[in-house]
Amino acid sequence: MSDSALRVRGLRKQYPKVLAVGGVDLEVPRGEVFGLLGPNGAGKTTTLEMIEGITEKDAGEIEILGLTWERSAREIRASIGVQLQATSLYNKITPREALTLYGSYYPRSRPAEELLDLVQLTEKADAFHITLSGGQQQRLALAMALVNDPELVFLDEPTTGLDPQARRSLWEVVRGMKREGRTIILTTHYMDEAEALCDRLAIMDHGRVLTTGTPAALIQELAVPSVVELTFDGAAPDPGGFAGLIGTGVEARGELWEIPTRDPKSALGGILEAAERGAVPFTQVHIRRATLEDVFLHRTGRSLRD
Amino acid sequence: MLFRQFWMEWKLYTRDRGAMFWTFAFPVLMLLGFGVIFRDSQGPQIRLVRIQPTQAGAFEDGFLKALEEQHLKVEALPPDRAEQEWKEGKVAVLLEGTEPDWRLRVNAYLAPQGMPGMGLVQQAYLVAQARALGQGEPRRIPFTVESPGRVKAPSYAAFLLPGLVGLNLLSMGLFAVGMVNVAYREKGKFRRLAVTPLPKWVFLLAQVLNRFLIAGLATTVLLVAGRYIFGIQNQGSVLAFALVVGLGAAVFMAMGFALSGFAETTEVYGAISNIAFFPLMLLSGVYFTLDAAPKWLQQAVQFFPLAPFLRALRGIFNDGASLLAYGPQMAILAAWGLLAFALALRRFRWT
Known part of the structure; x- marks a missing residue:
């Protein structure tokens, strides 16, 4: 078993007009909260989506929990949890149904009740998705990322567009995930979020990693x-x-x-x-x-x- | 997994009031509305405007009676009103004068109704003359209105019902399948599915099975409405009817999948699908036959998917024909299905 949750070497993605990701190397040990920090358009989301296997990479190697997409796609999908930047659901599905439905896609899944409780959505368990507030929808997306009890969780800009209170309650959920021993990889363009949540960070700009380290060390380096x-x-x-x-x-x-x-x-x-x-x-x-x-x-x- | 996905699709569908209305209620309302409007007529009547004579004699009364026997809608107007309507081009045939100085004017722009109208007036005049001369009632050739190949005279509702079944399948394929999948892709729903271990075919198969079920139910609802409101029912075999409907549903759904591969956004898809939908709806004889259309158009439309489908379905439903009699139509339909399926395989994208 590999001691790294994620290992990425030389990851590249060229779009017709821009080089979205130009050679990214990352290594994330198990149990860590790792952040990709950078402004909009830095290549954070493209990097994450190549790792998650939904965007084709042009070059590079990705090893997730010691597995590669080329050989073990199904196994990887079963053991990672993903929150996309914009999670689209049916308008008229309830959180309980969504969690049960997505749970049914996995060989092993957590009960909807437990997840609803975890993200404090029990009261809204039977309300249609379209009636939930932005923060509630984000919390549901987070719960959906945990439905298969994943070892490794990817969160793409989990708090973008939320008010300060909703952000803080989401941070609590992320800290809870870390306490449960999961590895978390998130992107953000909020430095306070990166400082508050991440054990280590990679600062990205123009598709490249500028520097990597703990928040304190990065500041100390100045x-x-x-x-x-x-x-x-x-x-x-x-x-x-x-x-x-x-x-x-x-x-x-x-x-x-x-x-x-x-x-x-x-x-x-x-x-x-x-x-x-x-x-x-x-x-x-x-x-x-x-x-x-x-x-x-x-x-x-x-x-x-x- | 498949069953759960199918069941969820069904539950979500039943929560979508708009889709439910268009699929189930709208065709029935169309059948009711059009079926009642055209209930007793054997085609629309020709309107004849007659200028009110200043004084009317026994012959005029007889002539009027003969005119009304001719399946003409006779409307008597004062001279100035009649003249005004004629000038506005609203009148196809205008009759003026008294015996023996009649004058008949046919509107050149409305010749398709005006000329048969003129013929009917001439006939009525001959009849009225014969009666006035005491020659007795002229003999007429008995006739019936029939659908080819069968004795039973169909009502307009019977003609319309298979048309509405076909239209429903077409709109289901283009909108409930094509549009929905473009929207899923655009909104990132497919991406969310792609990070789960759910095999994609399970998702698509559940969707297709769900649409088959809805198509079957919507068709059944229409059949029941036709049976109990208009007393029309399938003259052919149930199996043949179901086979044609099933094949049609499959072909139109494949067309939806194929077209969805050509659009990035729902706006673009809306335009593309309407380019396919409206000509098919208007030119395939859903509501009326295309007898008045140019010959080349009538022949050309038989090579597009909806018209052969309707021909076969009407043949079975109204004339009790065997499915085998519509081999060429089924072949054309199946060819479209294969083409669409091949295109869908090439073009369908998840992201």
Whole structure:
């Protein structure tokens, strides 16, 4: 038995006009929550769908729980759970029926009651799918991904389009899945989600993996793990002159100046002094730890949200 | 697995009120409506407009009686109204004058009704003259209206019923199979199925079996309605009728699968399927025979799937013909089925 839940080598997908995935390598040990983080169009979903066996790969090797699609497609399907980005169901099917029906496709399945309870849909068990809220539909999709008691679960943007409360309740379900010992591979373009859920991450952009590691390690790798923020009332002015005064880089973003620094405690005095000398009309000062957002910015020069 | 999938398809289908209405209720309503409208007539009557004579004598009364015996819808109008309707082109045949100065005008644009109307008026005039001269009642050749090959005179409802059966099968194939599968593909339902171990053939077979069941039920409902409302029933063998309906359902479903492979979205599929659906519906003789259509069209349409199907089904249902008499029609239908099936195998896509 392989100790890796997933091993991917040199995965490629060329679409007529774009190279969607250009040589991706991944290795995910069993029991880990692994995230693919990147902006829209980074190739996360294409990568996931090639691994799930619904998009044909152009090149590369995929090994799932020690099995390959070429030889053991049925076995793989029976032991993975998949939540697609947009799960389409019949409008007039109830959660209970959907779970029973999809359960019937597998050699081994969990009772619908248990799954409904797990994703807190017991009250809506007999309501038509079309009447469920977005968050309830996502939770049902999650329950459907667990119907065969899978060892490995794929979640494609599980919380996109949900309100903060619904996102948090979904995160709880994902944490529960990890406690049950499942390996989870998810994609997201929310860095807070990646930080909150993932043991390890791969940051993707333009079809390539830029870097892989634990969230903490990725942030630690940054030369400047802290950021001093000066907030303005309205759009931030051009920071060119100020950067000259303090002798480090300053970046204007919206209503903020961001000043990355290695040692915020000693840098702060100099920054405030310089601001006073230059009569910079800032309203607030804030020191924060660097985030995955900064890691992405540092790697690509772009923001995740762009 | 197959049974569970089939049962789920059935349950979901019964929850879809719209589909239920179009498949079960709509054909019955059509049969009721059209069957009643054309219940007693032996084809539509020709309307004759007659200008009210200023004074009418015994001959005019006799002539009018003779006209009404001619299966003509006679309408007497004052001169100005009649003239106005004539000018507006609403009148096919216009009769004016009194004995012996009659004048008959036939609208050149409505010649297909006007000319037979003119002939009927002439006949009535001969009859009226004979009666007026005391020559006694002229003799006429007895006639019956029959469907070829059988003595029983069919009502319009009997003609319409097989047409509606065929139309229902066609729309089921193109919409309940073709459209549904394009929508499943577009909305990613097939992708969700593709990540489960469910063999694809189980899903499709359950769908096809479900549609066969619905086609059978909808046809039965129509037959029952025809039997109890209009007293019409299958003159041929039940087996032959069921075989033709079954083959038709299979062919039209295969056409739905084949066409669904040519459209990425439901919008595109809507356009493609209507291009197939409307000409077939309008030109295959679902509601009326195509006697008035050009000869080449009547012959050409026999090589498309719906017209041969209807010919065979009407032959069996109305004339009690044997299935063997419709070998060529069945062959054309089966050929379309094979073509569609081959296309479906080549073009059908899951993603």
